[in-house]
Structures are given as C-alpha cells and as structure tokens.
Amino acid sequence: MKKFVALLLMLAMVLCCAAAMADGIKVGIINLDPSESGYREANVRNLTETFTAENGYDATFVTAPTADKQLEAARGFITAGVKYILVSAAETTGWDEVLTDAQEAGITVFLFDRMIECDPSLYAAAVVSDMRQEGETAVAWLESLGLEEYNILHIQGQLGSAAQIGRSDPLTEKCAAEANWTIVREGTGGDSWDPNEARKIAEAAINAGEKFNIVYAENDGMADGVVAALDAAGITHGVDGDVYIMGFDCNKWALEKLLNGEWNYDGQCSPFQAVKIDEMIKVLEAGGQIEGLNDLNQIISEEKGFDAKTITQADIDAYGL
Amino acid sequence: MKQKRKAFSGIGQLIIPLVALSLLILFNLFRDPGFFSIGVAVNSSGNKVLSGNLISVIDSASELAIISMGMTLVTAACGGQDISVGAVGSIAGAVFVKVLLGASSINGGIVVLGIIACCLATIAFKLFNGALVAVFRIQPMIATLILYSCGRSIAYWISGSATPQLNSPIISAMGMTIPGIPVPTPIFAVILVGLLLALLFKLTNTSLYTQTVGINQGAARLNGINPILIKLLSFVILGVCVAVAAVIGVCRMGNLSHKTLLVDIEMDAILAVAIGGNNLGGGKFRISGSILGAYIIQMLTTTLYAMNVPPVNVKAYKAVVIVIIVVAGSPVVKSKVTAMWNRLRSGGSTAAVQKGVRG
Incomplete structure (x- = not known):
C-alpha cells in the first residue's frame, strides 16, 4: 500500500512538472x-x-x-x-x-x-x-483526353471500402452512360489492395486477347502491378505508349513514374x-x-489530379507521400 | 503383384490432386481450346519471352509452391502449421531491400549478399518459432501467431519507409526473365528449391526422421532421434523457402510493399499442403503433393480471371471448388470410394481379402 501511495505521489509530481x-x-x-x-x-x-x-x-x-x-x-x-x-x-x-x-x-x-x-x-x-470527388476528378481527366474509344481495365481496391466505392462509382456510371466507354475487365486486388493480384488479373486479360487502352487502378501499388504485366507482354504504356496508366494516392515513387512518362495520371488523396x-x-x-463547414461539420480536403505532361519535380516534393 | 500394389499405394495420396488438376485442365480446354496456347512475346526490355495462361499459372504459383514445400515439412514434423510465413516473408523482403539500397549500386555480388542476409534473417525468425514449438511445446498456430501479427510492423521498421524502390536490370531479370532465356526466372527458383530438397532427402534420413517424429515423438526419441532437432530443422528449411519466395516477390514488383508482399500466402500454403493429401496432423508427407496443390490453387485463380468472373464472386467460386477438392480427399470419402472400387473390381467374394491387403 505504501509503495502504491509513493508511486501515485511520484506520478502526480511528474505530471505537475510536465504541466508546469x-x-x-x-x-x-x-x-x-x-x-x-x-x-x-x-x-x-x-x-x-x-x-x-x-x-x-x-x-x-x-x-x-x-x-x-x-x-x-x-x-x-x-x-x-x-x-x-x-x-x-x-x-x-x-x-x-x-x-x-x-x-x-x-x-x-x-x-x-x-x-x-x-x-x-x-x-x-x-x-x-471526398473519395467520390477523387473518382470524379479522374474520370473528368479521362474525358478531357478526347479519345475515340475508352476500353478500360478497371482494378478495384478492397471491395466495399470508402476509397473503392468513391473511386469506382464515377467510372462505372460514366461507362453506363457513354457508348464508347467500356470496362473490358474488372478485378480487385482484394482486402490488402494486392499489387501481385492486380498483375495476375492484367496477365489473364492480356492472355485472353483483350484490347484495352486505359488502366484505371484504384491505388498506386495495383497500377504498378498491372504495369509489371504490361512490361512482361511488351505492351507500351505512359505518355508515348499505347495504354494510359492511372493510379491514386500520389506516392512519391508513383509521381516519379509520372515524371518519367511511364504513367499518365495520379489522383491525390491528401x-x-x-x-x-x-x-x-x-x-x-x-x-x-x-467557417465553411457542411451539415456533417466536414471540411473537404482539396485534392488534385496530376498529369504526366504537366507534373514537375516541385509537385513531387510538395505532394508526394 | 505385391510390388505393384506398393507402388500404387505410394501414389495414392496424389490421386485426388492429380484428378483435380486434370479436371481443371479439361474444363479449361472445353471452355476455351486456346487457353493453354503458348505464344512468344517481346517484353519491354526487348527480350523474347514465352506468354500464355499456362506460363502465367506456373510463373505466378512460384512463391506459393516454394513456401508450401517448407510448410509440408513443418506440418509433418510438428503436426501444425506456421501461419507467420507471409509476415516473415515481408521481413525477409525488407532485409533484402535494405542490403541492396545500402550499397552504392546494385550488382551481382550485392544481390547475393542480400539473399544471404535475407536467408539468415528468416532462419533466425523461424528458429524463434521453432523454439516455441519444439522446446516449449506451444501449439504451432499459437506460437507463430506472434510473428503473424507483428511481422509486417517489424518489416516496416527495418525498411524505414513505405515503398522503397529497386531499379536495376538484375532485379527485373530475377523477377521476370533473364535476357536470352524466354522462361520466367521464378520457375527456375522453384526447380532449384525442389532439387535441393530432393537431394537432402536422398542423401540424408531427414524425410524418415521427420515422419517418425510426426507420427510418434516418444518412439522417435527412444530410437535415438532428437525430436527438437528435427522440428527445428523443419523450421530452418521453411525459413530458407520463405526467403527465396520473398526475394522473388520483391523482384517481381521491383519494390517492397511491406503490407502486401506475400500477403495471405500462409492460408494458400496450408491449403496446398492439404490439397496435396498430406495429413495436417503431422506424420507421413509428400512434398510433390503440396507442389501440385500450389499449382491447382493458381490454376483455379487464373481460370476464374480468364473467365472474367465478377470480382465480388471470385472468392466464393474459389471456395466452392476448394471445398469439393478437400472433401473428395477426406479420409471418409476416400475409404468409401476405395471400398466401392474394390467391390466393383473383384465382386463380393474376394472383397474381404482385398480390404485386408490394402489395410
């Protein structure tokens, strides 16, 4: 008991000192x-x-x-x-x-x-x-490319997660609305957003002879997995390539791939x-x-989408994770 | 006759996985005759490489096949499974990347050094598991739960950042294909590990001792076999397997993602051991069965992807097929089928004798 009291006193003293x-x-x-x-x-x-x-x-x-x-x-x-x-x-x-x-x-x-x-x-x-905002920004960027046909390989994140739903919905809605927008393959990296699973899905799509010109991967890791499959099959990608690569999260290494022209787009999740x-x-x-709160007392972070053609080293330093 | 019977009973364990694999192959041939066609593509580095679903399956199953070999031994010796292989694999990847990034440039020597460091790390962690299991007699699943839950944090702590990148032609050669050789490199790693294990079993009594310890530890000890040593050995071998698998995983992606490297592979590895007809309670084992199991799992995954099954349903479909395979391989179904087969073959009069012979 004595020991306990001594301990308490000591604790109180330490806390007082800290407060002071x-x-x-x-x-x-x-x-x-x-x-x-x-x-x-x-x-x-x-x-x-x-x-x-x-x-x-x-x-x-x-x-x-x-x-x-x-x-x-x-x-x-x-x-x-x-x-x-x-x-x-x-x-x-x-x-x-x-x-x-x-x-x-x-x-x-x-x-x-x-x-x-x-x-x-x-x-x-x-x-x-706002994950949906992220998805909408990405889809708007895609639309701004003005391609004749959008054949999309869509790699989803953990099904049911806020990020997956927010990033998937604008794309699936757009594809349902536009005749020249098609999701040729849809897969998921699973609960851990596994890049290796994304690679396997892309490999299966390539082996099946599917032609796609856009990879819409819901995070950077999975976009990287798809790129590994494209590289193995000799399909070109990025700024001068046949396939547009899109990722999310803006990891530093991913933005560097944008700067090198290997990828095309990365959506920020701030x-x-x-x-x-x-x-x-x-x-x-x-x-x-x-001020500036909505009815849920929220303030939505401002989030950008980076294009490989306009990204600079300064962007990477400022926004890369 | 007796000789023939013996040979048959030896392969008996492999019947279910072989049938499952053949059915999967037949199903795919029926569904899409071009499924197994192998083509030649030129990859982004300008090398000719083989491509096609079959190559995909064999290539993608490499990590799983290697880990299931080690898992089979641990299962046989300890009568339980190591569920920390994925997490320790992540640690192995972190050590490998740490060594490579610590050097001024990535060359052959530093890669070898990295692999050695990586093996030493996994062996150390697996010995920790092994000591808990063999010396302190803790249930393997509980003992390995510790590293299962904290391994990936240790990996992060070692690597120091979330996704360190390795950009080197050596790394892509190890993870994809070596220039001039059209076959994916990971396949060679599987063959190498398989050969080394086969050699170990051929030259030493490891296989026999492992089975003995797994079947009856007390009897093994009375016969002069040290069960602790055998169990530790199985963990050391698993450690090496995990290290090799982790290096493949890192080289495939050219970076380390400690959260996703070899993620969930423990579950698939245990499954591969079970599909291979091995007793999860320890004792007799067949590594070839587990390897078959690994390829079955990958074949199933690739089939589902090739069929373009909606992502929400992939896991459910996979589960259904696996339940069927596991039930078909269960002792109850097996003995029923054997009895029926015997009756069909020899009629009622000799059935009893046959049953006696098969034991």
Missing part, C-alpha cells in the same frame, strides 16, 4: 499506425511537423492500430486535461461515450481523415477526403490535414468561429 514546463496549447493526437501505408506515414509526419512547440503547441501523439487502444488514449487525454483532441479513428463506431465525456470536460474534438458515426455536434470539424486543423485551432483561440 509546458506553456503551449495542449493537444492530444490519436492516429493509426504509421506502418499502415505510405499515406499514413505522410499523415503522421505532417502532424508532427505542424503541432510543434515552436508553433505554440504542447502535443502528445498516440499511434494505435485498434479501436480499444485509441479509446483508451482518448480517455487518457481527457484525464490529462488537454484542450483539443484530434482523432483518426480505426473504427467508425463506439466513440459516442468518449466524445460526450470530452465535450462535458470542455475539450474540442477534431476528426481527420476518417469520419466517426456520431452526432456531428460532438466534434468541432472533420477534415476529410494526408495533409494538419495545416487546416492548425488554422482552425488558431481561429478558435482568437475567439473566432470556424
């Missing part, structure tokens, strides 16, 4: 594991570079891959008395209780990258991507939400109101 030392805005950031993907890696980096002591913050970062660890971290932040909590949730449900507690404790919550299914009043704003959240916190701190 820090004079920035206290922020607790809950994210997913950076090893998840290039996207997450860039996302974590962006947050750590933005919420620094020089920028006036006292930020604590937690990266946890599962919902229970994330909830635990959120409760910890409430107890520690942070002013803001930023969350990219592993699961969309199960947050109501914690978020209500946070609200009662006077903590402002921001969501980034991923939405949570709860009352929008529980968070100040959600900075998210992980850079930190700056926007930083701006909003500064507004709140100055006593202002956050």
